[in-house]
Amino acid sequence: xxxQASNHEGGGQATEAIRTRLTNEEFLRRRxxxxxxxxxxxxxxxxxxxxxxxxxxxxxxxxxxxxxKSTVLTAGEDYCRRHGIVYARVNLGGQRTPETILAELFExxxxxxSALPGGQTFANGSFARELAxxxxxxxxxxxxxxxxxxxxxMAAGSYAPVRQGESAVVAERVLAEVAEIVGRGDAEFLxxxxxxxxxxLIEDVEAWHRGDSRVCLFFDQYEQAGTSVxxxxxxxxxxxxxxxxxxxxxxxQLAPGWTRWRSMTQEIAIEPLSNGDMSLLMEKAAVRDxxxxxxxxxxxxxxxLAAGIAVDLLNETGGKxxxxxxxxxxxxxxxxxxxxxxxxxxxxxxxxxxxxxRSFNExxxxxxxxxxxxxxxxxxxxxxxxxxxxxxxxxxAIHDAVRAFLNQDLQxxxxxxxxxxxxxxxxxxxLLLGKGPSAEDQRELQIEQLYHQIRYDPDxxxxxxxxxxxxxxLLSQLELSEAVLSLATEATWSEAQSLWVRYMDALVRxxxxxxxxGSAQILDEILTDPRCTDPDLRVRAAAYxxxxxxxxxxxxxxxxxxxxxxxxAQRVERxxxxxxxxVEAKALTxxxxxxxxxxxxxxxxxxxxxRATGDKVAEAWGLNNLxxxxxxxxxxxxxxxxxxxxxxxxxxxxxxxxxxxxQCHLALVHIACGQPDEARDLLQTTxxxxxxxxxxxxxxxxxxxxxxxxxxxxxxxQAEAAALEALGISRDLDLPFYECDTLRRLGEARLRxxxxxxxxxxxxxxxxxxxxxxxxxxxxxxxxxxxxxLAGGSVSPELRAALLDAARDDRQGYGELRSRVAVFTGRLxxxxxxxxxxxxxVEALHAASTCNAVALERCAEAIIACCADAGRPxxxxxxxxxxxxxxxxxxxxxAVELAQARIGDLRPCxxxxxxxxxxxxxxx
Numbered sequence: 001x002x003x004q005a006s007n008h009e010g011g012g013q014a015t016e017a018i019r020t021r022l023t024n025e026e027f028l029r030r031r032x033x034x035x036x037x038x039x040x041x042x043x044x045x046x047x048x049x050x051x052x053x054x055x056x057x058x059x060x061x062x063x064x065x066x067x068x069k070s071t072v073l074t075a076g077e078d079y080c081r082r083h084g085i086v087y088a089r090v091n092l093g094g095q096r097t098p099e100t101i102l103a104e105l106f107e108x109x110x111x112x113x114s115a116l117p118g119g120q121t122f123a124n125g126s127f128a129r130e131l132a133x134x135x136x137x138x139x140x141x142x143x144x145x146x147x148x149x150x151x152x153x154m155a156a157g158s159y160a161p162v163r164q165g166e167s168a169v170v171a172e173r174v175l176a177e178v179a180e181i182v183g184r185g186d187a188e189f190l191x192x193x194x195x196x197x198x199x200x201l202i203e204d205v206e207a208w209h210r211g212d213s214r215v216c217l218f219f220d221q222y223e224q225a226g227t228s229v230x231x232x233x234x235x236x237x238x239x240x241x242x243x244x245x246x247x248x249x250x251x252x253q254l255a256p257g258w259t260r261w262r263s264m265t266q267e268i269a270i271e272p273l274s275n276g277d278m279s280l281l282m283e284k285a286a287v288r289d290x291x292x293x294x295x296x297x298x299x300x301x302x303x304x305l306a307a308g309i310a311v312d313l314l315n316e317t318g319g320k321x322x323x324x325x326x327x328x329x330x331x332x333x334x335x336x337x338x339x340x341x342x343x344x345x346x347x348x349x350x351x352x353x354x355x356x357x358r359s360f361n362e363x364x365x366x367x368x369x370x371x372x373x374x375x376x377x378x379x380x381x382x383x384x385x386x387x388x389x390x391x392x393x394x395x396x397a398i399h400d401a402v403r404a405f406l407n408q409d410l411q412x413x414x415x416x417x418x419x420x421x422x423x424x425x426x427x428x429x430x431l432l433l434g435k436g437p438s439a440e441d442q443r444e445l446q447i448e449q450l451y452h453q454i455r456y457d458p459d460x461x462x463x464x465x466x467x468x469x470x471x472x473x474l475l476s477q478l479e480l481s482e483a484v485l486s487l488a489t490e491a492t493w494s495e496a497q498s499l500w501v502r503y504m505d506a507l508v509r510x511x512x513x514x515x516x517x518g519s520a521q522i523l524d525e526i527l528t529d530p531r532c533t534d535p536d537l538r539v540r541a542a543a544y545x546x547x548x549x550x551x552x553x554x555x556x557x558x559x560x561x562x563x564x565x566x567x568x569a570q571r572v573e574r575x576x577x578x579x580x581x582x583v584e585a586k587a588l589t590x591x592x593x594x595x596x597x598x599x600x601x602x603x604x605x606x607x608x609x610x611r612a613t614g615d616k617v618a619e620a621w622g623l624n625n626l627x628x629x630x631x632x633x634x635x636x637x638x639x640x641x642x643x644x645x646x647x648x649x650x651x652x653x654x655x656x657x658x659x660x661x662x663q664c665h666l667a668l669v670h671i672a673c674g675q676p677d678e679a680r681d682l683l684q685t686t687x688x689x690x691x692x693x694x695x696x697x698x699x700x701x702x703x704x705x706x707x708x709x710x711x712x713x714x715x716x717x718q719a720e721a722a723a724l725e726a727l728g729i730s731r732d733l734d735l736p737f738y739e740c741d742t743l744r745r746l747g748e749a750r751l752r753x754x755x756x757x758x759x760x761x762x763x764x765x766x767x768x769x770x771x772x773x774x775x776x777x778x779x780x781x782x783x784x785x786x787x788x789x790l791a792g793g794s795v796s797p798e799l800r801a802a803l804l805d806a807a808r809d810d811r812q813g814y815g816e817l818r819s820r821v822a823v824f825t826g827r828l829x830x831x832x833x834x835x836x837x838x839x840x841x842v843e844a845l846h847a848a849s850t851c852n853a854v855a856l857e858r859c860a861e862a863i864i865a866c867c868a869d870a871g872r873p874x875x876x877x878x879x880x881x882x883x884x885x886x887x888x889x890x891x892x893x894x895a896v897e898l899a900q901a902r903i904g905d906l907r908p909c910x911x912x913x914x915x916x917x918x919x920x921x922x923x924x
Contacts, residue, residue, distance in 0.1 A: 039072055045268055046076050050085060050245050052214050056266045058238065059247045060222075060254060063270035065401040066305025066332055069249035070390055072270060073218045076247060080216050086114050086208060089218035091393065092225040093400060094358050095447045095483035098194040098232045102201055104393060105217065106131070114208055125207070126200040134193050137186045144181050151177045155190065156442065176617060176653040192477060194232070195694075202240035209243035217241075221400070222250030226482040230255055272302020285311045292321060299331055305399060308387025309335040316343040336405040350379050351386075354398055355406040356421045357428075358448065361395030367428035368421065422456040447483060454491050462488070462497055469504045473511055481508045496534070499526055503541050510548055517734055520548040527564070536575070539568035543578040546585035553736035553772040555589045562586040580606060580618050587625060592737055594776030596633045596813025603629055617658070620649035624662045632776070633813035634851025636669050643669075660686045660698050667705050673854050676713050683709060700729040700738055707745045711752075719749035740768035740777055747784045751791065759788035776814065779806050783821055795828060807840055815850035819859045822847060827866045830875075841866075841879045 042061065049056040063069050073089065080087040088108035090101050110123040122128070141147055141155035151174045179187035189196060205215045219225075225233070234257050238246060248254075258265065273281065275297055281304065282293045292314065300306035309332065314321045322342070340348055353368040354360050365376035380396075383389055388402045398406070411418045429449040437445060450468075454461030465488050472481040485508050488501045502522050509519035523545035526532050532541075542565035549558040565582035569575040583606045590599035603626045610618035627642030643662040650659035663686045670679035683706050690699040703726035710719035723746040730738035747761035762784035769778035786803055789795045807822035826840030841863045848859035867876045 039068075039075065039270075042072050042268060042270065043075070043079070045266060046079060046247070049247075049266060050080070050083075050214060050216055052209070052243070054245075055264060057242070057245060057264040058258075058261060058266070059245065060265060060267045061247065061249045061270055062251065062253065062267060064303075065251060066303050066399070067270050067272065068304040069251075069270055070220055071304065073220050073247065073249045074391070076216070076218060083213070085213045085216055086112050087216040087218065089220065091220045092229065093221040094224070094444075095451075095486050096225070096229060097443070097479045097483050098229065098237075099197065099479075100444050101229070102127070102194070102197045103131075106201060109204070109215075122204055122208070125204040127197065127204050130193070130196050130200040134189065134197075137182050137190050141178055141181050141190070147181060148174070148177060150174050154178075173617075179653065194479065195236070198232070198236050199240070202237070205241055205244050215241075215244040216247065217244060218247045218249070220249045222248040223252050226479070226486055227255075228479045228482045231257070232479065234258055234261075273304060274302065278302060278307060281307060282311075287311060287314060295321075299335075301331070303331070305387070305401065306331050306335060309339060309402070312386050312388065313339055313342060316347060332401060333405050336402055337409070340406075340409065347382070350383065351388075351398070352406055352410050353421060354383055354389075354396075355403045355410075356418075356452075357425050358403075358451065359392040359394040359397045364395070364425075364428060367431070368424055419456040422452040426452040426456060443480070447487065450484070450487050454487060458491070458493065458497065461491075462493070462500055466500060466504055469507055473507050478508070478511045478514070481511060495531055499529065499532055499534075499537060502526055503537060506541070506548075507544065510544065516548050516551045520545060520552060520554075523548065527561070535568045535571045539565050539572050539575050539578050539582075542568065543581040543585070546582050546589075550585050550589050550592070551735055551737075553592075553740075553768070553774075555593050555773055558585055558589040562589070576609075576613060577615075577618075580610065580615075583609070584621065584625065587629070591625075591629055591632065592772070592774050592777075594774065594779075594811075594814070596629060596776075600626070600629050600633065600813075616649060616653060620646050620653065620658055621661075622646075623649065624658075624665065627662060628665045631665060631668055634816040634855055636672065636852045636854070640666065640669055660689050660695065660702075664698060664701050664705055668708065671705070671708050671712050676709055679705070679709050679712075696729050696733055697735070697738075700726045700733070700735070700742070703729070704738075704742055704745055707742075707749060711745075711749055716749045716752035720746065723749055736768055737772060737774065737777075740765045740772070740774065740781075743768070744777065744781050744784060747781070747788065751784065751788055755788045755791035759785060759792070762788060776817065779814075779817060779821065782806075783817075783824060786824065790828075800825070800828060807843060810847075815847045816852075816855045819844040819848035819851075819855060820862075823859060823862045823866065826863070830866055830870045830872065837866075838875060838878055838882070841875075842882050845879070 045059060048054055049059050061069050061072055077087055077089055079085075086109065088105045090096070090104045092101070106122065106127050110121070110128070112122060114122060138155050142152050147155070154174050155178060175187065175191065178190060182190070208215055219233075233246075234255070238261070254265075254267075278297045278300065279293060282288075282296065285308075287293055287296070296307055296310045299310065310321065313335070316339075320342070322338070339351075350365070353365070356368070357364055362376040362380045365379055366374060369376070384396060388399045389396050390399055391397075397403075407418070410421075426449055429445050429452065433442065433445050433449065450461060450464060453464060465484055468484050469481050472484065485504050488504060493501055503526055506519040506522040506526075509515040509522070523541045526541050527538065527545065532538060542561045546558050546562035546565060549555070549561060562582040562585045566579055566586075569579035569582070583602060587599050587602040587606060590596075590602060603622060607619065607622035607626060610622050623642045623646035627639045627646060630636070630639035630642060643666045646662040647659050647666070650662070663682050667679040667682040667686075670676070670682065683702050687699060687702040687706070690696070690702060703722045707719040707722040707726065710716070710722060723742055727739060727742045727746065730742050743761045743765035747758040747765065750758035750761060762781050765781040766778055766785060769775075769781055782799060782802055786795045786799050789799065803821050803825050807818060807825050809818065822840045822844035826837045826844065829835075829837040829840060844859050844863065845856070848856040863879060864876055867873060867879075
C-alpha cells in the first residue's frame, strides 16, 4: 500500500477534492449499496410505511452486530431519493444530545430546498428562526463587555471551565450573569434550547406533509441512544411528528415505554442472509473461486460483516486466504485477528489509527501521521474500499464492532502506542476547537476530546468529566450530563476511579428528580464501600445522599449523611459548596421531622455562611428555606420578610426557576391571612413557570397550595382535583413526604363532602408520616382523622388520647397547630360535659399567642363558636379571665390590650387588617 507522497502541498489540494467526492457524492454510498443483497421484506416494509395513508409511524429494524442494519438504512435513503421523498439520517453513536441531533437533521432537511407553506423552505422555517434566536442570544452575551470570561466561554456553547471543586459554583455564577444580560427566559433557552428547537423542527416537518408522501427520518445505532435521548425521542419528537415516518436501526429491543405506541410500530428482525444471497454478495465482490465462496459462506453464517472482512483479507493478501485458523464462535473477532496478522503492516497501522477515532477524514489521518510530507489521500481511498468502513457525518468510520476488537487488541499489545495515538487524537480535536467552530459543533468536538483524554490521561480525564457533570447537574442539562457520563461508563478504570464514576452516575440520576431512589442506592453503596477513603469523594457523596434521602423521606439517614458530609468537609479544600448542600439537607430534614427550633438554628448558620462567602445564590436559597421554616413556626411576619427577600434576590440574579420556590411559599401565608386573590395570582404564575421549565417538584407543591386556596374560597371539589394532580406527580417522582402531605390535603378537601373517604386519606397520610418520623405532619393527619371520625359519629379513644397528649405538648414551633388540636379536643370534652374543656381552651390560647395575631384571632373565634354551640356562654368568660391573668408569652399585640379585651372582642383589638396590609406591602 503506497501511503506516502512526496509533495505535501499538492496532496493538500487533492485532500479537499477527494474528501468532497468520497463523503458528499455517491462513491461510498454505492459501495455500501453493493453490499445490499435481496432484503425483500425490508424493502417492502419501507415502501409501504412511507406512504401517507400508512398506519405505521415507526419502523424498527433490529438485529445483531454486523447483520447489515446500516446497509438497509442506506438502501432506505436510496429509495427515498429515487422516489422524491424528503429524508434525513443521523447516527446516535458517540454521546449525542437532542440539540446536536436536531442540528444534524435540520442541516440535511435544509439542503433539500423543499418548499413549505407560505413560500418558505426548511432553510428559513421555524427551526431556522429558533436557531437564529439562539445564536443571537449567544452573540449578545459574548459581546457584553461586563461578561466574565467564564460566561463568554459557556455562552459560546462550551462546557463550564474545569476547576477542581469549583465547576458547579462557576456554572451557577454564569447562569445568574447570563440571566442578568438577556433575561431569565433567554438564559434558560441558551443552556437548554432542546424543547424550543424540538417544537420548531416538528412544526416544519408537519408543515411539509404532502398528500403523496411523508418525511422519513432514519436513526442508526439506536441502541447507543442514552436513556434521556430515547425518552426525548419517545415523549417529545415522535408524538409531534404525526405525519412523518421514523426508521430505527438498532441491536436490541425498544425500551418498555414504547409499548404505548405499539399500534403504530412495525418491528422487523433482520435475519442472516440466505446461501443464495451470500453467493450473490460474493459475486458482487468479484470472488469467483467456488471453494473460497463456500468457505466464506460457511464461516460467515449469513453475517454480511464477517463475509466482508473475509473478502478484505482475500484482496489485501493477494488471494491467500487461510481461513482454517477461524474456528468456533466469535467469528468476527477471529477474522479481525487474522486481518491484523496477514495483511501488509502499513495497512494494519492505518486501520489501527483510524479505529482510535470514532470517525475520520483526511485531516484526521494527517494528524495521526508521524512522517513529514504525508499525503492522506491514498490512505483514505484505500480505507474507503474496505468492508469494515462505513459512512459517517464527518467522513468515514470503522464499524463499531470491529473498532472495539481493534482497540482491545492494540491496548493489550502496545499500551504505550495506544495511549500516544489517543493523545494525538486529543490534540487534533483541540486544534479543531481552537478554530472557533459553531456552538452546535463545539460540544460534539469537546465530547470527542474527552473521549480521548480519558484514554491517555485517565486521572485528568476523570476530573474533567466529574466537574462537567456537577456543572451540568446544576444547569439541569440532563441529556448533556448523560452524554458525558456515558464516556466514563464505557472506559476502563481502577477500583478507586470506578467509585468516582459511580458517584457521577448517581448525580445524573437525581437530576430533575428522575431517579432519586436509584441515586441514593448508588451513593449509599459508595459510602459503605471499604475502599471509599478519599475525603473529597466522601463529602460530595454524603452531601448528595443527605439531600436524596431527604427527598425520599428517610429522615434518619438524611441527618446521618449530612453529619458525615459536614465532618469530611473540614478535611477537604474547596468543599464549602458541598458543605452547604449538607447543612441545607440537615435543616430541611429537621423541618420535616417537626424539629423547628433546631431547623431554624441550622438554617440561620447556613445563611450566615453563604453571606460570608459572598454566595448570593446560596443566600437566596437560605432565605427561602428560613422563610418556609418561619411559616411553620407561626412567625408569619418574619416568614414574609425572608421569602420576599429571597424572591427579590432570585429576581436580581435572574435565576431561571429559583424565584418559584419563595413565591409558592408566600402563597401559603396569603391564604392563611385571608388574601386568596394574592395567593391565586402567585400560584398561577408559579405553576405556569414550573410547567414551562419542567420543574415537577415545585409543580406538585404549587398544586398542593392551590388545593389550600380552593378550600379557603369554599370550593372543595376544585381542591380535590388539585390535590389529586399533585398526588400523581408526587408518586411519579417517588417523593414520599410530598405524597403524605398531599394525602392530608386530599382528606381536608373530601372532609367537606365524603367523610369516609377523607378518613381513608388521612389514615394513609398518617401511616406514611409515622414511617418517616414526621411528627408535625403526623399530628396534622391525626387531627384530620379525628375530624372525619367525629363527622361519622364519634372519635376513637386511642385517637382522642393521642390528641390530648399533643394539645399539652409545648414543643417549640407547634403553636398554631397545637392551638387547633386543643380547641378540637376541648370541643370533645365540652360535648361530653367534661370540665377539662376550659383548661384545653386556655391551652389553645396560650399556644396561639406564641405565633401571630391571625392565629390568635382564629383560635378565639373557634372557642367562642364551641361555647355557643354547647349553650355555655359563661365558659367564654371563664376562659378569658383565666387566660389574661396568666399571660406570660410575648404576642404580636400588647398584654395590656389583651387583658382589657373581652374574649368576644379580640378582632378589633388585634387589628388584623393593619398586619395584613403590612404583609401585602412587604410581599410586593
